[in-house]
Amino acid sequence: MSSSPATIPVFDGHNDVLLRMRRAGQADPVQGFLDGEATGHIDLPRSRAGHLAGGLCAIFVPPPSMRPDANGDFLAPAQADALNETMAMTRLLFELEARSQGAVTVCRSAAAIRAAMNAGSFAAVFHIEGLEMVGADLDALYLLHQAGLRTLGPVWSRPNIFAYGVPFRFGSTPDIGPGLTEAGRALVRACNDLKIMIDLSHMNEQGFWDIARLSQAPLVASHSNVHSLCPHSRNLTDRQLDAIRDSGGLVGINFGVLFLRDDGARNGDTPLSKIVDHVAYVADRIGIQHVALGSDFDGTTVPKELGDAAGLPRLIEALRQRGFDDAALAAIGHGNWLDVLELTWGD
Template sequence: MTYFDGHNDLLLNLWLNYPDNPGVFFDKIEGHLDFPRIQQAGLIGGLFAIFIPPKSYISEKYPHHAKKLDNPLQVMWEQLAILKELIRLSEGKVKLCTTAAELKQAKRERVFAAVAHIEGADALSLESTALDTFYQAGVRSVGPFWNTSNAYGAGVTGSFPGTPNSGTGLTPAGKQLIAQLVDKKMVIDCSHMNEQTFWEVAQLSHQPLIATHSSVHQLCAQPRNLTDEQLLAIGKSGGVVGINFGNAFIRPDGARNEETDLDILVDHFCYVVNLVGDEHVALGSDFDGVSVPKTLGDVTGLPLLAESLSRRGLSGESLAKITYKNWLRVLERTWGQ
């Protein structure tokens, strides 16, 4: 079985824990992802987040990194440099993909396809040419928000149980950013957007609506999860939602409890399939960014997830769409050939 994943935080893991030796990725490391386990699982590619973590979290757990957050653009460049160093060290086994043609070639040649993604565009507002520079460096996907407000508007905030209708929408600068992303044919990630921001983006963009790592609000009332109306809009646009594997985003009680039955995660996939069809749901694990069901464990649990999906009737072509084809299709439609 083949898999393509919509979101991971491997670069943050390496930046925090192995900043001077990212090549340990090709051995066994702490977390959900390393290259031997990726190959064992059959993962052929995914979106790699460049993410500035909250300073309060870093100050408490990684105090030696806290000062670096005073220059968030530099941190973003350091994380992208880590990804490019992994590609160099891979000796052709990992490729940074910026076009649909490169994704297809990587799959044919059994090369792991890495897509660079910015999660939270706060720092881009600090430099007028930052988006252009990151685009030239190979970034092809941007999530304008990570929960909190920034120069571009409001992300989604609030605790469980809560509504995604948690704030105002885009600022004038935010509307300009969306226009720039559309013009560059970059993915606009709707995960971490509140409802008003989501609907404004839907009006401003003719691209498929994409949420790289969100789950179903009807099944788990986390503000970060998507309502039925949002899921229907994603389907109508030809887009996709990558289901987040995080326990807190899938459990009906919203608990960060690893003793979570895998069927609870499968429920989210089935819900989207039943609501909008199997072309609009995919993997959005959030590996290395959340706690996942213990039975899944890490990336090597993807075959167990596929087996569980198959037992629920999602097999054959439908399963192939969910595990990798939908991501390849929606990236091609967004980027062009």
């Protein structure tokens, strides 16, 4: 994975391209991804143009309604409905691999990610965001792991049987709601046994600390930012950042403008310097080895200056202008993700 200053490969901690494909209404969304599209943030041609070498490809089942209830919570889908949608998006992921002629590889180990990147194949990791498709018996978890599931977030921003997802609130700490349920504690133990990475993005603060006490793996927030810079409930407090450092974990910086700005505005004119600010804060506080990228491409509003995956070299250059050298850029761009996945998965 050698790289020149202009071509730092990026392995990204979070995208929602599978959901976008599922909802696109196209006759053949897989071919649309492979050939290139006019909508969204990620497809194969734009990934190649931006040196996006791979990432965690999330399966997320939206709530039945995008209107929260009286408590500000989104409703969770029924387990059967969530499982059906999960199967449909999983099929899209593996169909992408099958039809790509080697251009997309579904990876189950850090070694496989490195090999795919070296071969110029998009290294996709099967990730689930919000585990509504799994019951308290965890039967579906074991089947999904056999199918290739290697990372998961127990919750999205809604309660489920495992934990309480933090609601979207600006001007709020993440300390909203209770922690893990008994089923959630069993889930953490099972993930440790199976070497599935537990993603803390969307977890409320009580759940975060419950997992920190229980899990034997590094603490990872795949697409979260700094609460001190943007007081959004989805962002991490300094104390949480310190715990991630102490566990040998990682923060993937989210490109979503809602989680970057100190005013909480959904404003696409947000400069790339705001992403750089969050990267620099984490690097300065807990060490450069604990910060990476977690774009949230196809799941949120990103700065217009970035645009989509093809714009990633502009972000790399903005980081360079802030003083990050080639070694630091390689670590932030992909090396730190590969290291923490290797440590978590034990390969």
